Amino acid sequence: MAQDSHSAVNAHGWRALVKRLRRANRERLNRWLTRFMGTARPVRAPLAADTRRVLVVRLNKRLGNILFLTPMLRTLAASLPTASIDVLIRDPRQKPLLESLPGIGRVWVQPRGLGALIGLIRRLRRERYDLAIDPTGNSSSNRTAVALSGARQRMGFASNSQWLRLTHAAGRANSRHQAEQAVALLTDSVDELDFKTFDTLAVFPDNRAQTAARAHWVEALGPGPTRGPVIGFFTRATGRKALPAAWWRDWCEQMHHLAPAATLLEIRPPGAEPTADTASVAVAELDVLAALLSRLSVFTAADSGPMHLAAAAGVPVVGLFRATRPEAYAPLGQGCTSVAGETFTGAEAARAAARVLAAEQASGVA
Structure with missing residues (x-):
């Protein structure tokens, strides 16, 4: 058994080493290409007067990264009201979240398989996009898709590894929130356009999603109006971001003490067992989950x-x-706050939630 464990550790170490080497080699290649054809410095210029079709590329499956696009997409829609804004993403489950945003035309999803991918590239090129945008500074997939789109204007972040030739480029400020960086890309690289900017995340679930969410709500909490506020919580996270089950049980105990009139509702992934002895609900569709969360x-x-x-x-x-x-990943929305550190307790987090609840109740929102 000890030998097997040792072998597993060695295998993990080799995989990590190979991954680092690949990343280093890719970075060296990017830097070399940038010297000859890329965009190492910011480029600020007006958009072409006939910019009517825009493609935003974000080929990443992480839900948070897709939601970080929403302030930028809303800024584009409000500032270019005659333009149609399309988005290219990787996960089809996220498609309804973007389709309901104002000004969004089509949400393309990268298919699996070489033949299907080639077909998508051909369809994108037939759209004859006036502007293609890579809203990140470190994605080779995004850059490749922008290049293959055939758009006559290209926007992204300048750097010494930006091998794509850009017509509009901004310097990347890593101290900013990820969502704010995407908005700053617009305002810092485009001249002669007064952008109407947005600084919070947003989704707008449709009536179908709202109806489905209502059914989940009733299933978890029973028919009729709930007595008192409903406080939701989600105990899962990846890697070192996760907190142990015992921490969450302590948090629940503290919440019952600080907000005795409130009902606790655990949001859990489909198929996962509840963490605490509270009401719980699992929702697979992301737009339905958004509609259910809006009730909390x-x-x-x-x-x-x-x-x-x-x-x-x-x-x-x-x-x-x-x-x-x-600073880079905080929840962006009205009334949102963060608790940060390596050793904060369930009681500290519960007190923060109680303060937010009190503020909401005092404002008459809750």
């Missing part, structure tokens, strides 16, 4: 997709940060 008074979660989805749905969120920086 407060939501508490570690840095995760559901944390950002709740903020986008308009819920005051208490984000818990042990392994990531709230």
Whole structure:
């Protein structure tokens, strides 16, 4: 058994080493290409007067990263009201979240298989996009898709590894929130356009999603109006961001003490067992989950997709940060706050949720 464990550790170490070597080699290649044909410095210029078709590329499956697009997409829609804005993403489950945003035309999903991928590239080129945007500074997939789109204007972040030739480029400020960086890309690279900017995440579930969410709500909490506020929580997160089950049980105990009139509702992934002895619900469809989250008074979660989805749905969120920086990944929404550090307790997080709940009740929102 000890030998097997040792072998597993060695295998993990080799995989990590290979991954680092690949990343280093790719970075060296990017830097070399940038010297000859890329965009190492910012380029600020007006958009072409006839910019009517825009493609935003974000080929990443993480829910939070897709939601970080929403302030930028809303800024584009409000500032270019005659333009049609399409988006290219990787996960079809996220498609309804973007389709309901104002000004969004078509949400393309990257298919599997070489033949289907070639077909998508051909369809994108037939759209004759006036502008293609890579809203990140570190995705080779995004850059490749922007290049293959055939758009006559290209926007992205300048760097010494930006091998794509850009017509509009901004310097990347890593100190900013990830969502704010995407908005800053627009304002810092485009001249002669007064952008109407947005600084919070947003989703707008349709009537179908609202109806489905209502059914889940009744299943979890029973028919009729709930007595007192409903405080939601999500106990899962990836890697070092996750908090142990015992921590969450302590948090629940503290919440019952601080907000005795409130009902606790655990949001759990489909197929996962509840963490605590409270009401719970599992929802697979992301737009339905957004609609259900919008019914909560407060939501508490570690840095995760559901944390950002709740903020986008308009819920005051208490984000818990042990392994990531709230400066870059905090929940962006009205009434949202963060608890950060390596050793904060369930009681501290519960007090933060109680303060947010009290503020909401005092404002008459809850």
